[in-house]
Amino acid sequence: MIMSRIEAPRSEDTAETRDTAETRDTAETSGLTDRLLAGLPAEAVLTDPDVTASYAHDMASFCPAGAPAVVVLPRTVEQVQHVMRIATELRVPVVPQGARSGLSGAANATDGCIVLSLTRMDRILEISPVDRIAVVEPGVINAALSRAVEEHGLYYPPDPSSWEMCTIGGNIGTASGGLCCVKYGVTAEYVLGLDVVLADGRLMSTGRRTAKGVAGYDLTRLFVGSEGSLGIVVRAVLALRPKPPQQLVLAAEFPSAAAACDAVCRIMEGGHVPSLLELMDRTTVKAVNDLARMGLPETTESLLLAAFDTPAPAADLAAVGALCEAAGATQVVPAEDAAESELLLQARRLSLTALEAVKGTTMIDDVCVPRSKLGEMLEGVERIAGKYRLTIGVCAHAGDGNTHPTVCFDAQDEDESRRARESFDEIMALGLELGGTITGEHGVGVLKKEWLAREIGPVGVEMQRAVKHAFDPLGILNPGKVL
Template structure:
């Protein structure tokens, strides 16, 4: 049956679209997540049109073969990992920017468009697409939609769901549905667009997205401040948010992260620094005034060192510490990146609790994150090729999620559930909420063929 499915797809779509070379399949089996198993796929299909996606899903549905949709596979939750005997549906050839409208301030794009490419294309027309995940030079709009990706600037501008006006989606049956609308307003019917955003390929395959744009931001300037303690750094960040300022970026680095960065590259960071806050204003001529006010607030809250950028190059240098986080942790061992978000009022409790969890399980946990919206990334670092260390790391990882929930937060702010956190989902949703999710899934995908085993076990 499966051989005939591949033959049917090859006959309908051609050899260039349907690939079953074992080496190519092996290279497409998984995303960037740690500790997420990946199966052996039946074939990889690379459609270049909505009609080709329909053909794939009709054939897969008829044969009852599961389909796992993939973008650039930069995810961190295992959501794009293959399962045994599945079709991998790559959106890499659905990569066209179909329209950029300055009048409506929207872009219409296919899911394989790389985030940074869209950002640069709209900027050429004086417009701005704000969602900017750290992987923006590689990750695609389809993947961003699948996980409701955020980024550094979401503290001011919001996350992917805030910019998705409408979608074209192919359902498991091969039917096409258009959700949402191009207009800025519209409340007719249930909000299927918001339902699709963050669904991680379990409800349908996005083949087109209409995205809201903003006017291009003005030039930005940055300030960075170090503090002796977590409490001082968090208090300063709170004060910045309460001041009426709207920073376009507000980031936090804890002491273990600062030490790792300084060991990796001499940034002149004080040895006794307990935390760092990095803030940015993108208000052009007013940015210098904003940065000055931010610096003053940090000084009032005990900053031991405050730096204010006077131009773009100095801003880039002050942001370098944040951008070096992942590179600085790599030499220390394997990493398992958590993604909890809590109310800002609970950030100190989260950070102190994370440190206690690290001590309990004898692992290093570095905790950088987006302090402006309470989304932190506790990263468990542990020894390579050490099963005992791996087991402790997983226990610590789960304990961090439990801590986040106990503080009124969530187990994922922007990375998604995938397989990595699927067993924890009921802890957040509750049994009734989880059952409702299952009913929604069954309505869209009655034979459980779209990314089965992801999000919902």
């Protein structure tokens, strides 16, 4: 295959043979580029190595990335089809990308691949208040869609912390979640239908735009979370909801993670349906204060944020506040208005960025456990941090049991980097021991391939590989990811 051909071992490696190999690789790249340019405008095909290198990886640590042969930025479905036909003919791997804000290496390039960046396919094609759907291209920014539908009195709930930069296509690829998932659910629940360009360039439509529909296998859900390994999403039909009332937020301080998690269990057991239930540990709170001078209470061991977007949010917050106090909260402070609520939410959204600033590099875990095991998860992470002598901050979608233990380390320190990786693995093992999963919303990518196999077992791996082969028999779509 072009730029990815497996060659027989050579008996010697001389300057002459290296020059010959480089000449051949340059020729192959040039041939690939010429074929791509036959169906693409010149500005859509990038070959400058300094430019293509900037597309080599997403935001994950400890994930290898190769050097792409070319970066293509299509604007139309037909252009994507052209790329895939050439890739199939020449056996060239293709790595689809959105904003590269992912945290598992799913968008990392492989050597000699075509990076297919979908960021220029960024049109909102339709918003229907009657059908409560939006039809969008994959490069639409999550926040841009949210603001556009809000003008029609509608709401698109999935809201990852990176919503100001992440794309809908990337959200679909990783089945992403967000702060409001505890009430409104994750991306998969809002994807009604897809147009997908397959590995050989054919265009397939899945799903529907109706409120109901059960015709055939649910191929739409199959593509959600597939990380670009089964096909290229070029259009999505998304479900919308009526815009809810403005939410109000409550902040509760706790003397321990166990007490905060007890409050979470009491809230959920009591039948409350908060629009948001988020947790930040002491390390995270301090990091946010250091970064943004937010004035959050650093005396607390755990800060729990609860929000309601009901017609009478103050009454709901009062009920939840009482449960927090019963669980041992030292202070419960409801926000007085929408502006104060937004300030608290901004602090939570800054958590991962703030933790990265602690040491310069982070490994962000994404372990989801049953809510009833949330306290054990946080206590276990604290033990692991002590064992490996590392700073590990935890922020969590507490209402879902989805934790983000974030290992802070100096990437230039070899020993600290080793300890960071070992602690990361131990945290994932703990999650599985508690009946959880290795990823709640960030995906598998490169980072968690081995752990996926442990979670789903050999039969699960065999069946998933069979699905992959059915859609991508040549193995050119995002190779080396997921499985």
